[in-house]
Amino acid sequence: MKIALVGCGAVTQAVYVPLLSRRRDLFEVTAVCDLSRALADAVGDRLGAAGRFTSLEAMLAAGGFEAVVVLASGSHGDAVRRALAAGYAVLCEKPLALTRAEVAALPEGRLMVGYMKQYDPAVRRAAALLGELGGPEAIRSVEVTVLHPSGESQLAFANLVRAADVEPGTLAALRAEEDTLVSRALGEEATERVRALYGVTLGSICHDFSLLRRFTGSPAEISYVETWGETPGSVEISGPLPAAGRFSVRWHYLEDYPAYRETVAVHHDRGSLELVFPSPYLMNAPTLLTVVSGGEARTEWRDVTEAFEVQLAAFHAYVTRGEPPLTGVEGALEDVVTAQRVAARYAVLHGLPIGGEAA
Structure with missing residues (x-):
């Protein structure tokens, strides 16, 4: 193709x-x-x-x-x-x-x-195991922790070619266009803290919401949002899951943290499923799935198949054979709506202005 x-x-x-x-x-x-x-x-x-x-x-x-x-x-x-x-x-x-x-x-x-995390072999295996346990109704809670070092440190190995030939005026115009879009989403009076939260949610935490969509469906309500530390700092988000149980996300930008680490723990009445993701830029680094079942039995599972590669193959199958993707327009829109709910809840809890679509 x-x-x-x-x-x-x-x-x-x-x-x-x-x-x-x-x-x-x-x-x-x-x-x-x-x-x-x-x-x-x-x-x-x-x-x-x-x-x-x-x-x-x-x-x-x-x-x-x-x-x-x-x-x-x-x-x-x-x-x-x-x-x-x-x-x-x-x-x-x-x-x-x-x-x-x-x-x-x-x-x-x-x-x-x-x-791409939706196509990770460990995620697909976890989804299958959840189905055997009874699906979303069996979940007591989903708890996410993300430790996010700087992009520069994550990409130091890649020897990237840097752009130095784009006119500053062109870049300024693009930034202004993006700021206009954010104002349409959150309102002209949205503070920089609310705008930064929206950017982190759509830029990084959306991966975790995509996993919630995969396992339980998108959250229909955001109960609590807090941020602390120097922007982008730390973010905490929690609320009920659509079928049963609750979720919590704690996302931390840690400039000098040794390595990216993302943990997604799904707890149910008979045990837990825990996924530990490495940096997304490390090709074929396996996600670790740990299954805890009755009697504290632990099973660890790894697969070095690259999630981005599976995603590319899925796109090829979609275009050439009509096999539907895991996320299309509807799922992507759900994540935009969820990010706006996060921004709106934070603004309400802190007495800050919120407008635009998020209102």
């Missing part, structure tokens, strides 16, 4: 370039696009893509591919809308958008939203 990449930054270079290089049985990258021509050339050279573009419109008009993979930073709503309108299938990295309105404006088409 011929594909085009939009965005040639960190995640593209560290994750997608090596995976697409070794999955040439499924994909041929014929075009790449980035505001930075230097990045487009660097990624194009590594993948053998003849088409190098700094304009999405020009790339879509030139064609020569069947699908578009959107990997740029910020909101993906406009790029996805344009690609779908041009008739291409789309794989879009999370989040799909920053506002509900962007999602509502999307035309009909084939769209898969990338939450």
Whole structure:
């Protein structure tokens, strides 16, 4: 399947370039696009893509591919809308958008939203075990802890090519557009703390909400939200699960923490399932699934199959055979709504203004 990449930054270079290089049985990258021509050339050279573009419109008009993979930073709503309108299938990295309105404006088409943890072999095994236990109704609680060091430390091994050829005015205009979208989501008067919380929720904690969607369904209510420490600092979110039990998320940005670590513990009446995720940028580093059952028996399970690679194969199966993805428009919209509920609950609890869609 011929594909085009939009965005040639960190995640593209560290994750997608090596995976697409070794999955040439499924994909041929014929075009790449980035505001930075230097990045487009660097990624194009590594993948053998003849088409190098700094304009999405020009790339879509030139064609020569069947699908578009959107990997740029910020909101993906406009790029996805344009690609779908041009008739291409789309794989879009999370989040799909920053506002509900962007999602509502999307035309009909084939769209898969990338939450790679949903495709992790350990997560799929945990979901199967939960099904055997009785599904969401069997869950007493889901408890998540994320220890998040700096992106620079997580990507130090990747030898990334940096962009230095994009006009400052262009970057300022993009930041202003994104700020306008956040204002539409949260209201013009939303404080920087509320905006930062929304960014962390949609940028990182959304992975944990995607796991809740996989295991229990999206939370219908956010009961409590707190933040502390220097932004982005620490975030605590809790509330009821849709079928039974409650969830809690504690997310900590720790600049110099030795390594990324994410723990998701699912407790039920007869035991627990615990998932420990390594840094997402380390290819084929296994997620550890520990199963605790009657009599404190513990079983550990690992699989070195790369979740991002399984996700790419799922996209290929979606486009070529019509196999539905784990997250489409509906699931991505649920995560936007949940992030807005988080921001709104925090604002209400702290007597801060909230408007826009979140109100």
